[in-house]
Amino acid sequence: MNIQDPANPPLKDKDYASNQEVRWCAGCGDYAIIKAVQKTLAAVGAKKENTVFVSGIGCSSRFPYYIDSYGFHGIHGRAPAIASGTLLANPDLDVWVITGDGDGLSIGGNHLLHILRRNFNCQILLFNNGTYALTKGQYSPTSLKGQRSPSSPMGVIDPPLEPAQFAIGAGARFVARAIDTQQKQLVDILTQAYHHQGAAFVEIFQNCVVFNDGMTESFAAKSTASDAQVMLEEGKPLTFGKNGERALKCDPGKLNLKVYDVGGEEDDGHCEILHDPSNRTLAFLLAQLELPDQPLATGIIYNDPSPSYEVETYKQIEQAQENSQRRRMNDVLKQGFTWTI
Amino acid sequence: MSSELCFTELDAEAPDSAVVRFAGDSGDGIQVLGSQFGLANAMAGNDIATFPDYPSEVRAPAGSTYGVSAFQIQFGGRNIRTIGDAADVLIALNPAALKVNLDELNPGSLIVVDEDAFTTRFLQKAGYEESPLESGELDGYRVIRIGISKLTLAAVSDLEVTKKEAQRCKNFWALGFTFWLFNRNRGATISWLQKKFAAKPHIAEANIAALNAGHAYGETMEASHEINPCNIRSAEMEPGTYRMVTGSQAAAWGLAAAAELCGRRLGFCSYPITPATPILHHLATLKDLGVVTFQAEDEIAAMCSAIGCSYGGALGATATSGPGMALKTEAIGLAVMAELPVVIINSQRAGPSTGLPTKTEQSDLYQAVYGRNGDTPVPVIAARSPSDCFDATVEAARIAVTYMTPVIMLMDGFLGNAAEPWQIPDMDKLKPIDTAHNVPRDEERPFHRNSKTLARDWVSPGRPGLEHRIGGLERDILSGNVSYDPENHQRMSQIRFDKVHNLTKDLPPLNVEQGELWDELAVVGWGSTYGPISRAVMNMRAKGYSVAHVHLRYMYPFPKNQCKVLSTFDRLLVPEMNMGQLVSVMRDADCPPAEGMPKVTGRPFTIAEIEAAIAARLEVKS
Numbered sequence: 001m002n003i004q005d006p007a008n009p010p011l012k013d014k015d016y017a018s019n020q021e022v023r024w025c026a027g028c029g030d031y032a033i034i035k036a037v038q039k040t041l042a043a044v045g046a047k048k049e050n051t052v053f054v055s056g057i058g059c060s061s062r063f064p065y066y067i068d069s070y071g072f073h074g075i076h077g078r079a080p081a082i083a084s085g086t087l088l089a090n091p092d093l094d095v096w097v098i099t100g101d102g103d104g105l106s107i108g109g110n111h112l113l114h115i116l117r118r119n120f121n122c123q124i125l126l127f128n129n130g131t132y133a134l135t136k137g138q139y140s141p142t143s144l145k146g147q148r149s150p151s152s153p154m155g156v157i158d159p160p161l162e163p164a165q166f167a168i169g170a171g172a173r174f175v176a177r178a179i180d181t182q183q184k185q186l187v188d189i190l191t192q193a194y195h196h197q198g199a200a201f202v203e204i205f206q207n208c209v210v211f212n213d214g215m216t217e218s219f220a221a222k223s224t225a226s227d228a229q230v231m232l233e234e235g236k237p238l239t240f241g242k243n244g245e246r247a248l249k250c251d252p253g254k255l256n257l258k259v260y261d262v263g264g265e266e267d268d269g270h271c272e273i274l275h276d277p278s279n280r281t282l283a284f285l286l287a288q289l290e291l292p293d294q295p296l297a298t299g300i301i302y303n304d305p306s307p308s309y310e311v312e313t314y315k316q317i318e319q320a321q322e323n324s325q326r327r328r329m330n331d332v333l334k335q336g337f338t339w340t341i
Numbered sequence: 342m343s344s345e346l347c348f349t350e351l352d353a354e355a356p357d358s359a360v361v362r363f364a365g366d367s368g369d370g371i372q373v374l375g376s377q378f379g380l381a382n383a384m385a386g387n388d389i390a391t392f393p394d395y396p397s398e399v400r401a402p403a404g405s406t407y408g409v410s411a412f413q414i415q416f417g418g419r420n421i422r423t424i425g426d427a428a429d430v431l432i433a434l435n436p437a438a439l440k441v442n443l444d445e446l447n448p449g450s451l452i453v454v455d456e457d458a459f460t461t462r463f464l465q466k467a468g469y470e471e472s473p474l475e476s477g478e479l480d481g482y483r484v485i486r487i488g489i490s491k492l493t494l495a496a497v498s499d500l501e502v503t504k505k506e507a508q509r510c511k512n513f514w515a516l517g518f519t520f521w522l523f524n525r526n527r528g529a530t531i532s533w534l535q536k537k538f539a540a541k542p543h544i545a546e547a548n549i550a551a552l553n554a555g556h557a558y559g560e561t562m563e564a565s566h567e568i569n570p571c572n573i574r575s576a577e578m579e580p581g582t583y584r585m586v587t588g589s590q591a592a593a594w595g596l597a598a599a600a601e602l603c604g605r606r607l608g609f610c611s612y613p614i615t616p617a618t619p620i621l622h623h624l625a626t627l628k629d630l631g632v633v634t635f636q637a638e639d640e641i642a643a644m645c646s647a648i649g650c651s652y653g654g655a656l657g658a659t660a661t662s663g664p665g666m667a668l669k670t671e672a673i674g675l676a677v678m679a680e681l682p683v684v685i686i687n688s689q690r691a692g693p694s695t696g697l698p699t700k701t702e703q704s705d706l707y708q709a710v711y712g713r714n715g716d717t718p719v720p721v722i723a724a725r726s727p728s729d730c731f732d733a734t735v736e737a738a739r740i741a742v743t744y745m746t747p748v749i750m751l752m753d754g755f756l757g758n759a760a761e762p763w764q765i766p767d768m769d770k771l772k773p774i775d776t777a778h779n780v781p782r783d784e785e786r787p788f789h790r791n792s793k794t795l796a797r798d799w800v801s802p803g804r805p806g807l808e809h810r811i812g813g814l815e816r817d818i819l820s821g822n823v824s825y826d827p828e829n830h831q832r833m834s835q836i837r838f839d840k841v842h843n844l845t846k847d848l849p850p851l852n853v854e855q856g857e858l859w860d861e862l863a864v865v866g867w868g869s870t871y872g873p874i875s876r877a878v879m880n881m882r883a884k885g886y887s888v889a890h891v892h893l894r895y896m897y898p899f900p901k902n903q904c905k906v907l908s909t910f911d912r913l914l915v916p917e918m919n920m921g922q923l924v925s926v927m928r929d930a931d932c933p934p935a936e937g938m939p940k941v942t943g944r945p946f947t948i949a950e951i952e953a954a955i956a957a958r959l960e961v962k963s
């Protein structure tokens with residue numbers, strides 16, 4: 001609960017905007033994302049001075065300049081490492097890592113893997129636009145096979161990396177998928193990510209109008225969204241379609257999810273699954289759902305908190321201090337074999 | 342030079358110093374043996390220098406030549422500056438140890454061998470066709486053959502130890518004998534054993550029994566007039582409390598001390614790499630002092646998380662070696678651009694690429710001074726001895742925090758592993774590192790710059806009203822906002838340059854270590870060549886040569902008076918464990934031309950090599 005202090009009225013969305021001119025292309029999905037982040041910051045009552053946005057390199061990584069808080073625009077791929085150090089120095093900070101599919105999954109794949117595994121307490125937003133936008137449109141690790149770009153004129157031949165699967169595989173304890181245009185869901189996810197203790201990974205599909213326009217069309221357009229997405233809600237069945245007429249349920253005898261027509265011939269009512277974000281096996285199955293035969297899972301795929309790295313670090317320090325008489329370097333230097341002349 | 346040690350005459354004059362080399366299989370406990378012997382000598386009032394020489398393989402097959410572990414120590418009655426060019430005594434616990442260490446001995450040296458280990462099998466493993474004890478190969482040496490293995494078993498036969506445990510006491514038997522050879526006290530080793538094996542008192546007891554047996558064996562040899570112990574003169578050490586310290590330990594403690602001196606937490610982020618890793622190990626044991634250590638996923642992450650630590654308000658630091666340094670390069674540039682203090686320790690090893698990881702080299706002066714994209718000046722300082730790694734690290738941190746810049750501290754694998762007695766500093770007497778000057782006062786301006794040092798304020802997240810953005814992009818000189826303005830980039834580049842060059846105002850002037858200005862030749866060194874150069878110059882001056890020793894600590898920028906000082910000499914000679922990097926860095930700074938003396942064998946210079954180089958360039962003055 002936020003206790004309101006009349007001298008310091010709660011900040012509004014706009015109060016979190018910096019005085020810098022935003023330089024993204026008109027129509028870029030980044031605008032919707034920054035709006036959602038500002039809404040979230042206002043909703044959770046984030047303190048500007050305690051909030052740090054750390055980014056790497058790419059269109060998305062310009063983000064910190066546009067938020068009126070502390071910000072560190074790092075080098076390509078390394079934002080997770082900078083954020084880890086910042087949290088080690090001051091675990092009380094609210095750290096947000098802003099990265100993209102190239103920054104986070106290609107050059108910075110190693111760091112993303114390890115910040116998730118270690119579970120540093122931060123929010124990691126990966127803007128997935130399927131292209132290297134800032135360097136003008138080369139294909140990225142999430143580009144689909146066949147995608148043509150200046151560096152793949154005959155089409156991409158390497159299979160894409162799927163961010164949510166990567167994150168779960170890396171040991172992340174909070175994995176969500178969102179879409180720039182679905183504001184309500186995005187704010188809701190970001191709010192939960194903010195409150196999550198540990199690394200919260202949010203993949204956000206972001207439309208790059210210049211180099212990969214229409215990437216989200218097939219699953220995010222008004223006409224397609226309800227059929228192409230299963231929007232996850234805790235404790236609810238995995239239904240989708242305009243009127244919830246289809247559902248994902250167990251495929252008997254197989255470790256699989258299968259699309260059923262609700263109440264249809266095959267649906268005998270025994271195989272229903274209610275979304276349980278703490279179920280890692282289910283999370284994997286959900287992350288693996290692939291268009292067009294299956295719906296894309298959006299929402300919070302996995303959420304099962306465990307102790308975060310910086311908390312454990314300071315626990316060890318406390319423990320060491322409890323078991324030791326040493327307090328200063330003088331105590332250390334004089335310990336062990338010494339002799340006096 | 343032949344060994345001057347005499348183990349025959351009782352009343353022989355005590356020699357100035359002795360060099361002892363212990364060698365055996367990796368599993369023989371040679372390093373423990375060596376460091377205990379070192380400690381005993383130091384406590385007996387000798388100055389000492391020690392160096393472990395262990396194989397690069399983790400567990401090489403027993404008895405093989407590449408599995409030989411050695412430890413060299415020089416101890417004596419004057420300032421000991423090196424571990425000695427060659428040994429006077431070799432304690433060899435197997436044939437392979439004898440074989441690979443024979444080259445390290447002075448003619449006429451004393452060799453003590455464990456005769457029991459010279460079996461056909463071990464001789465074969467060492468590549469001997471005939472036993473060197475019989476072949477005449479050792480004729481120029483004085484060889485003492487002792488059945489150390491069997492005598493060790495006999496010494497512990499009454500105790501409740503397994504055969505394996507008994508065999509493992511062999512090194513303490515050898516230590517006991519070596520103690521007797523130099524009339525050294527066993528007390529410190531006995532209490533060390535009691536403490537170390539407090540949980541296994543029977544092991545302590547067995548090792549002590551072996552130690553005493555080795556010592557007693559010496560006494561019986563003495564009684565039968567076979568050999569006499571040799572007394573080494575003790576040194577006049579400055580009064581104070583001492584301890585042994587390795588360079589890695591000193592560097593680690595230097596970081597923790599620096600953090601204490603500036604009232605910040607130490608955030609040490611590092612990735613394992615030979616030979617820098619022990620620094621991480623030492624710091625990981627200082628959690629009770631609030632030290633945070635972070636083993637990052639790679640070198641880049643180590644540097645970036647160190648930057649993050651400093652950004653978050655701790656003193657960020659990292660340690661690495663050449664190849665790791667290469668990986669950190671881009672991030673070091675980020676620290677320069679973001680103007681954050683980070684101490685970067687580079688424990689250099691033989692390069693290029695993976696090179697010779699366990700061998701020492703002054704390989705990275707170029708990399709430290711020049712190795713970044715853009716105009717990216719970074720102060721570079723170098724440590725000259727194991728204990729100096731403490732001072733050099735504290736100084737690096739002081740510069741980093743005062744000027745808000747990353748600083749590179751160069752040490753090397755030799756300094757990292759070598760040990761020497763160290764007069765323990767009192768933290769209360771060290772000058773605190775002032776951070777007040779760069780904590781922002783002006784609530785409106787997070788990019789305030791100190792007019793004297795040009796350092797930016799150290800503004801960490803958490804402070805209300807000073808929210809701002811930093812990063813690798815060029816910023817406006819006043820607002821700190823991203824700026825592509827050409828004039829601004831020119832000015833900011835100048836500021837970054839001036840900031841680091843301003844440092845020369847604060848640096849102590851370059852002094853001549855030994856000799857005088859206007860001597861004919863100056864031997865100019867940096868880093869770990871200090872030991873051999875200083876001893877060689879001392880010896881040659883005593884012989885009447887007009888030679889001086891100048892030793893550099895500040896590798897970038899150079900102290901203001903450096904070129905002037907160097908121009909007083911007729912000739913400059915620069916022995917370096919690389920292909921001549923300082924020579925060209927000096928040329929670059931308009932210092933007078935110098936002659937290089939490169940050595941890249943992976944081993945430190947010997948005193949004799951430098952003496953010969955001096956002799957070849959000068960005539961003796963009467």
Ligand code: SF4
Pocket residue numbers: 023024025027028029030059060129133134207208209210211
């Ligand atoms: S290039 Fe694409 S991703 Fe970058 S700002 Fe423009 S629309 Fe956005």
